[in-house]
Amino acid sequence: MVSLLYAFYGDDFTGSTDVLEQLAEGGVPAILFLRQPDAAMLARFPDVRAIGLAGEARSQSPEWMNQHLPDAFAALGACGAPILHYKTCSTFDSSPSIGSIGRALEIGKAALGGIVPILIGAPHLGRYLIFGNLFAVAGGLVHRIDRHPTMARHPVTPMNDADMRVHLARQTSARIALATIDRIQAGDAEQLFLEAVDEGMESILFDGMDELSLAEVGRILLAHQGNRFRFAVGSSGVTRALILAWQAEGIVPPPTALPKAAAVNRLLVMSGSCSPVTAAQIGTARQDGFVTVQADVAALMAGSLAEEDRLVALARQAVTSRGRVVVHSAEGPLDADTSAAGAAIGAALGRISQAVVRQTGIRRLLFAGGDTSSHGVAQMGLDALAWAAPLERGAPLVRAHAAEPELDGLELVLKGGQMGAPNFFETVRRGG
Known part of the structure; x- marks a missing residue:
């Protein structure tokens, strides 16, 4: 090295x-x-x-x-x-x-x-x-x-x-x-x-x-x-x-032109964010033709495998029929009496993502929310990530390295709750 x-x-x-x-x-x-x-x-x-x-x-x-x-x-x-x-x-x-x-x-x-x-x-x-x-x-x-x-x-x-x-x-x-x-x-x-x-x-x-x-x-x-x-x-x-x-100091060379991300026909979005920014992005995605699927947060927090199976089935169906789907736990700020439960929600969304990727062969995945990204990606069995292309500042396209062929080369975007313009989900699908 x-x-x-x-x-x-x-x-x-x-x-x-x-x-x-x-x-x-x-x-x-x-x-x-x-x-x-x-x-x-x-x-x-x-x-x-x-x-x-x-x-x-x-x-x-x-x-x-x-x-x-x-x-x-x-x-x-x-x-x-x-x-x-x-x-x-x-x-x-x-x-x-x-x-x-x-x-x-x-x-x-x-x-x-x-x-x-x-x-x-x-x-x-x-x-x-x-x-x-x-x-x-x-x-x-x-x-x-x-x-x-x-x-x-x-x-x-x-x-x-x-x-x-x-x-x-x-x-x-x-x-x-x-x-x-x-x-x-x-x-x-x-x-x-x-x-x-x-x-x-x-x-x-x-x-x-x-x-x-x-x-x-x-x-x-x-x-x-x-x-x-x-x-x-x-x-x-x-x-x-x-x-x-x-x-x-001349330790690294001057920057060169960066590659551009290619467009894809299919995109899976998994959101555990309760940010108003992400809520606006979900609403815009719905207008852009994305199927949006609301998760039963209480069921996921209780560890319901039936709820995970339901979300996998709906996401798989949407990917097959429309090519683009958003599975989300919230659409805006939580009620005062609702627990954020980022770890539990993120881990569940990660398991759902892995199942959908394996069942559909989809090659680009967006996680929205910091906790969602951390706990979700940790469930997917990936080894490492390398930068692939710019999209929006702070949320680049990255490419996975994994031992499992279905996951190796998977493209991901990990977006903080506040990151991105209202049409960010479609930007990720189009590659910029």
């Missing part, structure tokens, strides 16, 4: 493919493993410069993290990459009890040492960190994250404070320095980084609002990786920052 530039652990599957997109656009060959790779699996991909492991920590407890993350970080750290990135969602949604980014930070620091840089801003996704406060685009408008129409009301990890140091202080006792945007623009970010190291700070949070600020942070990361730190936390802004630094 060639020397690795970078390794990452995605706290959900959707965000992991976002990193694959950034690496592909930056000319960095990469592979995303869906289970912890052994030497034989690594040997199947000798030419990659970056590797990732898609996880499910975003929907898990700190106790789960204590049990699973040390081994995952050790395995990735042993692959020789100078930096290991714990990839979070760009909305940074988490809590002390679910998806604790603070706990992941502590585990990574204990495993790899050094100060832990944090970079959340991802302007390519409409995410901006300014003076430590997070802002995100929704509906064409920029909202402070605690006033965001979706994230402020997230059913599992609602964001009720925009100050990310306050947010993290609820999850970790780590002392976190801040490099603000004015100091970054003034060229003082590296000085602030070194001061934080000298003062024994556990972490430093970097503002990020545009390509210039990301490029400056990337320069600092590249200069000090493997020396003053080996572990970083944040969105795909970390990836973007490093790519800008690698390109500036």
Whole structure:
């Protein structure tokens, strides 16, 4: 294997493919493993410069993290990459009890040492960190994250404070320095980084609002990786920052024209998202000729095999007759007395997807919803994913590697609940 530039652990599957997109656009060959790779699996991909492991920590407890993350970080750290990135969602949604980014930070620091840089801003996704406060685009408008129409009301990890140091202080006792945007623009970010190291700070949070600020942070990361730190936390802004630094130093070639996705006649969409964005996409898909099938959420949560069989039969029939179908657990925000149950719903939709793929031979599949993607894809028996083509920012087309012929080469799109235009499902079918 060639020397690795970078390794990452995605706290959900959707965000992991976002990193694959950034690496592909930056000319960095990469592979995303869906289970912890052994030497034989690594040997199947000798030419990659970056590797990732898609996880499910975003929907898990700190106790789960204590049990699973040390081994995952050790395995990735042993692959020789100078930096290991714990990839979070760009909305940074988490809590002390679910998806604790603070706990992941502590585990990574204990495993790899050094100060832990944090970079959340991802302007390519409409995410901006300014003076430590997070802002995100929704509906064409920029909202402070605690006033965001979706994230402020997230059913599992609602964001009720925009100050990310306050947010993290609820999850970790780590002392976190801040490099603000004015100091970054003034060229003082590296000085602030070194001061934080000298003062024994556990972490430093970097503002990020545009390509210039990301490029400056990337320069600092590249200069000090493997020396003053080996572990970083944040969105795909970390990836973007490093790519800008690698390109500036001539470590990776300039980007080339990207391939285009081909259109397909048949598409299966599995949605466990309760986002208003996904609800609008389901409605638009219905107008575009998709058959929409509503799941009985209570039955799926109760483990009803009869309900899974019903959904498989309806999806198979729709694929055969119309070529396109959406199976969904919700169409918009849940009622106040309804449990989100992302793990149970996602796992059920994954089993249904696998059955439909095997029975129909369909070759393109879209998962909508972060938890749905993580728990659904985990049920399908895939080994790894490679980037295939761009579709919409943050939701690329990827191609599966699997031992089972019916699944090998399957094309997937893993879409976060808030991602994509109203006609996104049809965009996936048409290939752009």
